[in-house]
Amino acid sequence: MKRYWKPFFLSFLVLLVLFPFTYMVLLSLMSGWQFPDFLPSYFGFKNWATIMTSEGGLLQSFVISVIISLSVAIVTTISGFFISRVVYYHPKSKVLNVLAYFPYILAPVVFAACLSFFFIKLGLFGNVTGVVVAQFLIAFPYALIFFSSFWNQKMKSYADLTATLGGSRLQTYTKVLLPMAKSMLLVCFFQTFLISWFEYGLTSIIGIGKVQTLTIKVFLFIKEANYYYGALSCCLLIFPPVVLLYFNKRYVFKKMV
Amino acid sequence: MFLEIKDIVKSFHNEHVVKTLNFQLEAHQTLSILGKSGCGKTTMLKTIAGLVSPDSGSIILNGERINDKKPSERNIVYLYQEDLLFPHLNIFENIAFGLRLKKLSNTDITERVSQMIKSLELEGQAKKMPNQLSGGQRQRVSFGRAIITEPSLLLLDEPFGSLDAGTRQRMQVLFKKLTKEYQITSLFVTHDLKEAVLMGDKIGYMHKGQLKVYEGKKEFINDPNTGVQHEIAFWDGLKVNSD
Numbered sequence: 241m242k243r244y245w246k247p248f249f250l251s252f253l254v255l256l257v258l259f260p261f262t263y264m265v266l267l268s269l270m271s272g273w274q275f276p277d278f279l280p281s282y283f284g285f286k287n288w289a290t291i292m293t294s295e296g297g298l299l300q301s302f303v304i305s306v307i308i309s310l311s312v313a314i315v316t317t318i319s320g321f322f323i324s325r326v327v328y329y330h331p332k333s334k335v336l337n338v339l340a341y342f343p344y345i346l347a348p349v350v351f352a353a354c355l356s357f358f359f360i361k362l363g364l365f366g367n368v369t370g371v372v373v374a375q376f377l378i379a380f381p382y383a384l385i386f387f388s389s390f391w392n393q394k395m396k397s398y399a400d401l402t403a404t405l406g407g408s409r410l411q412t413y414t415k416v417l418l419p420m421a422k423s424m425l426l427v428c429f430f431q432t433f434l435i436s437w438f439e440y441g442l443t444s445i446i447g448i449g450k451v452q453t454l455t456i457k458v459f460l461f462i463k464e465a466n467y468y469y470g471a472l473s474c475c476l477l478i479f480p481p482v483v484l485l486y487f488n489k490r491y492v493f494k495k496m497v
Numbered sequence: 498m499f500l501e502i503k504d505i506v507k508s509f510h511n512e513h514v515v516k517t518l519n520f521q522l523e524a525h526q527t528l529s530i531l532g533k534s535g536c537g538k539t540t541m542l543k544t545i546a547g548l549v550s551p552d553s554g555s556i557i558l559n560g561e562r563i564n565d566k567k568p569s570e571r572n573i574v575y576l577y578q579e580d581l582l583f584p585h586l587n588i589f590e591n592i593a594f595g596l597r598l599k600k601l602s603n604t605d606i607t608e609r610v611s612q613m614i615k616s617l618e619l620e621g622q623a624k625k626m627p628n629q630l631s632g633g634q635r636q637r638v639s640f641g642r643a644i645i646t647e648p649s650l651l652l653l654d655e656p657f658g659s660l661d662a663g664t665r666q667r668m669q670v671l672f673k674k675l676t677k678e679y680q681i682t683s684l685f686v687t688h689d690l691k692e693a694v695l696m697g698d699k700i701g702y703m704h705k706g707q708l709k710v711y712e713g714k715k716e717f718i719n720d721p722n723t724g725v726q727h728e729i730a731f732w733d734g735l736k737v738n739s740d
Contacts, residue, residue: 394579402598403568404573404575405642405643408569415598419583420584
């Protein structure tokens, strides 16, 4: 009896998970759906067509978000990998690792408020560079903590072995350490991209409304009670993570298993 | 002498791990080194390989002082107890690794690696990944990867420590065969008395950072500090009891 209900229960769970996403896509295709109307007054691609126009500024926000998140993810992953190695070999590595958790003690908004003075002084307030730097400050400790598990005695042995086999420092990185860390590098890139992509508090304070990422845009539309544009921007918001998730699943997790 | 170690001293945080180390080794010979855990064997090997800097003393290889040379320039390969095969490379590429670092031609690499695979009795395994091999096979690949680079000196830090008795015996035979075939000079650290006697042309015993190299196997066997007499007494006792 239990077995008989299992597929139905699982299907129900899948439907439950998929429903918000499906509803969001449908909502992005609607407009003018007032209570007590059973159906919306319009159903089509009108909202989606506005992406190409400057009316909602969605395309611009999408491009800015992609630029910011890619910059943050690339810089964070590369610097996190190399600096985590320095931290591992540092005599005070334990203290440095504990310090890496510091940005997560504070809420992003409080953290941004603490940083705002320095950002104003450095001329980084209200521009894309400032937002990239601010998000880097949140994402970098994550990368540092993430890669700390990669560096261990065995990795040191691999590096030493490569040296005794005649490998230079550069060859040790290119032929051994980087290929061995490939999966971790991709996962870290994916995670830091997501941290940056969905970041709101820090971006809204450092960007002071001038840097309108897609996440900021979603909140703006929701504040305006423009659910149709809100849903549309949400669709755009989940598109890059879904693409990254697909690539991760195909090229990283498969190999890890 | 091919290898001369003169007055090497190494301390970590005021603890003398290696104390005035002095020994010599002729070319194409193997020196087995026995000693308890923590007596300084690994530090000694790493110092010779250039992975650890000595506080004082000289390392002379083939008439040249190599203290200031980087590990990559010494042509001394250090092998760990673990095989440390590169998981992202197949067996062929693992063996070819050192040759690729030296930027040899592909034809040369293919020829030499194929020959080495044959010597290691690993025919048909070239395309396999390390995780598809047994412990003994992995250790053989590790040997091949080191020996193919024709090192001036091979340092082995308990290379068969993690293998079962049967595989260990086969590896000992293979090691003897390869060192003869490729004329390898090596330092072979082990915990196993029998292995030390079988592998070494000379035997040394390390105790609290000091190494004593015996003139002959007889002297080693007769020294009560090495534990050989204790071992002989144990087996003799067992024989008497069973009779």
